Amino acid sequence: MADYDVIVIGAGLGGITTGALCAKNGFRTLILEQSDLIGGCCSTYERDGYKFDVGASIVEILHPMEKVFELLGKRREDYIDLIPCDPIYSFITEDGRKFSYPTDIDETTKIIESIAPEDVEGWKKFSNMGLKMIDEMMEAVMLSPLNSIPEAMAVGMKNPQVLKFMPTLLRTHQGVVRKFYKNPVIQSSVAFQSYFAGAPPEIGSGIFGFIALSEHLGIYYPRGGMIGIPKGIADAGQEFGLEIRLNSKVERILVENRTAIGVELEDGTQIRSRMVVSNINAKVAYLKMIGPDHLPSWAVKAMDSYRISMPCPMIYVGLDCKPDLDAHHTVVTGSIDAMNKVWNDFYTKGIIPKTAMSLICWPTEADPSLAPEGHHILNFLCNAPAPYAPLGDNWDRLKESYKEDAIKELETYVLPDVRDHITIMDISTPLDFERRLLSPQGSIYGLFSDITSLALLRPHPRSRAIKNFYLTGSSTHLGGGVPTTLASGVITNGYIMKDHG
Ligand SMILES: Cc1cc2nc3c(=O)[nH]c(=O)nc-3n(C[C@H](O)[C@H](O)[C@H](O)COP(=O)(O)OP(=O)(O)OC[C@H]3O[C@@H](n4cnc5c(N)ncnc54)[C@H](O)[C@@H]3O)c2cc1C
Structure with a gap:
């Protein structure tokens, strides 16, 4: 029995x-x-x-x-x-520009207008169509089995309204972004989701364009x-x-x-x-x-x-002061082409990026109880993602130099004297992820x-x-x-x- x-x-x-x-x-x-x-x-x-x-x-x-x-x-x-987090993201672009996207669609329109007036129309078109699509597709597609042709056909027949969105969904992520936006800064601010999810904009699914948009319905951090x-x-x-x-x-x-x-x-x-x-x-x-x-x-x-799927090193930092950040997430962005190139370099050649994308997460902004009083936490994807097998090296040897690169990035983007305020710093390399979660090649997805x-x-x-x-x-x-x-x-x-x- x-x-x-x-x-x-x-x-x-x-x-x-x-x-x-x-x-x-x-x-x-x-x-x-x-x-x-x-x-x-x-x-x-x-x-x-x-x-x-x-x-x-x-x-x-x-x-x-x-x-x-x-x-x-x-x-x-x-x-x-x-706990709701607003703004959704703060961005630091290649040319040093800083801006944030709030949850509110109209407020976001104003931000886009201040950077790229030529993209306001595209944003309005995309957000109108996308929010309708997210609403109609949530139950129909996200929670339905779509694991065989008959199941996919059944979902389509039961929800014919979702079929009109298919041409957009079958594009790549960069295809969706470039269809609606012309300005490279705006493009990169809505094209990074697939990159961090394991496929660069040139091969990531167009669904990621809608995931970026869905964040305007709210992003949350659990207490x-x-x-x-x-x-x-x-x-x-x-x-x-x-x-x-x-x-x-x-x-x-x-x-x-x-x-x-x-x-x-x-x-x-x-x-x-x-x-x-x-x-x-x-x-x-x-x-x-x-x-x-x-x-x-x-x-x-x-x-x-x-x-x-890809591996991704993470750096965990404790600080004895408040970081100079504007949002739960700060994305240090590159252009769409840079994302594609860096991703191809690390995935196919094992090169650790030096000028890629970084994501700085500041959870104590939402929940101060995560750290001792007056202290803060940064969970940091520095120049991420990165290869499992770095060219000619391995992660156990690279750990210290990677930490040093991370500190330099934090000096540039968070606090010039961050070194004096770090109370604790851990790193989880792809090898550490593999050991901790038994995920082959440290894969995170x-x-x-x-x-x-x-x-x-x-x-x-x-x-x-x-x-x-x-x-x-x-x-x-x-x-x-x-x-x-x-x-x-x-x-x-x-x-x-x-x-x-
Ligand atoms: C660095 C990083 C950042 C991310 N950021 C985000 C984000 O901001 N937003 C978001 O939506 N998603 C994010 N994700 C992705 C998201 O966290 C994962 O996709 C999701 O949590 C994976 O869930 P899962 O059910 O596949 O299980 P997993 O999390 O893969 O868990 C599998 C479990 O199986 C256990 N296990 C493995 N082998 C064995 C064994 N032999 N016996 C018993 N147990 C075993 C492991 O220890 C683990 O606990 C991120 C992931 C990572 C790593």
């Missing part, structure tokens, strides 16, 4: 969401997490009185989170306290740090009997007759279950934990063909996401190769991100209910 109905491997956002919903639906559910924290990339660790976010720094598009709590029959506000999101969902799930075991590394997925029957832990313990859900990188789950011997050859070939690897082109949440085996999180549709992995948890739960409910 099975010990559990459902075992979830990994307590990332997708795993916690699927696990909590399974528990709510009456399944005896166990989540096994190899580290000592829940949340994976969306987590917060404590050091010397500072609370640093491991990766994700903000949440926008609240629809999937609200849906998770609706399905749990709980009020989100009772579990997660979201207590980003771990507040998985913790809130886990707390709600535990009220339905959800069990979470930390420091429990899964080594193997047990398979008999092409059916998942449980897992084996690092220490050899076997736990049997009716279903297994993987929240880890799909390549690792299929090729290492199940293994090619248990898979049909087409599945091995398909898994081999997926590329791993599971599998690579460009326009050729979205929706039904990603691994299916209900395995076609192994019965009773499911995927959730960034390796599957809709890819990496906080709202997207929450949505993926909802979608995977839908398949489980269809099969076993």
Whole structure:
């Protein structure tokens, strides 16, 4: 007899969401997490009185989170306290110009007008069309399974209004940006989302143009740090009997007759279950934990063909003073062409960028309780992303020089005497991410996401190769991100209910 109905491997956002919903639906559910924290990339660790976010720094598009709590029959506000952040972003451009985009659309229009009057019309056109599209597509597309041609057709037939947006969505990110804006400063201020999400504007999906716009509906920071999101969902799930075991590394997925029957832990313990859900990188789950011997050859070939998403070093800084910043996020931007070039250099040649994009996140602006009184935190993606295998070197050797580069950037953009105010500084290189989260090559979004690897082109949440085996999180549709992995948890739960409910 099975010990559990459902075992979830990994307590990332997708795993916690699927696990909590399974528990709510009456399944005896166990989540096994190899580290000592829940949340994976969306987590917060404590050091010397500072609370640093491991990766994700903000949440926008609240629809999937609200849906998770609706399905749990709980009020989100009772579990997660979201603090609105306004302005959305502050920018520092190549020519030293500084400006911020507020949430308010009319106020943003004024900012755009002051920089590039020629782009006001494009902005108005794009925001009118885009906000309508976001509204109409949220439930229809974001929370619907789109993992096969029949499913995609069903969604299209049920929601014919979304089809008119397809020509825009099928463009690249830079295609959407250049269609609506002429000025290079404005272009770069709305073209960086795909870059930080793992694909430069020239190959990133046009959807990222709308993600930038969706931030005008509000961006939020959970009180207590980003771990507040998985913790809130886990707390709600535990009220339905959800069990979470930390420091429990899964080594193997047990398979008999092409059916998942449980897992084996690092220490050899076997736990049997009716279903297994993987929240880890799909390549690792299929090729290492199940293994090619248990898979049909087409599945091995398909898994081999997926590329791993990018890695991204993070620097965590504690300061004994207030930084000279204007917003929760400050983006040091380059032009679209610079983003494409830098990305190609690091991805294909292993060159660590020197003049790329940086993202400085200032979480104590929203929640001062994250640091000792009067102190502040900066979570810093310095010249990011960067290669897993830097040309002719490795990250353990580069750590100190990378930290030094980061301090120089902070001197330029945040405080000239920042060095005298740093009380603590940690770095998580791609190698550290690999060790901390067991994410292959330190990848931060599971599998690579460009326009050729979205929706039904990603691994299916209900395995076609192994019965009773499911995927959730960034390796599957809709890819990496906080709202997207929450949505993926909802979608995977839908398949489980269809099969076993
Ligand atoms: C630097 C960085 C910045 C980001 N910024 C943002 C942002 O601002 N906004 C946004 O929306 N998104 C952002 N993201 C992306 C977002 O955080 C992730 O896409 C999302 O949290 C991933 O969720 P997931 O469900 O795929 O699980 P993951 O976070 O990948 O978690 C997987 C879990 O599985 C565990 N695990 C791995 N192997 C095993 C094993 N063998 N046994 C047991 N457990 C195992 C890991 O320890 C981990 O806890 C960022 C990510 C990073 C790293």
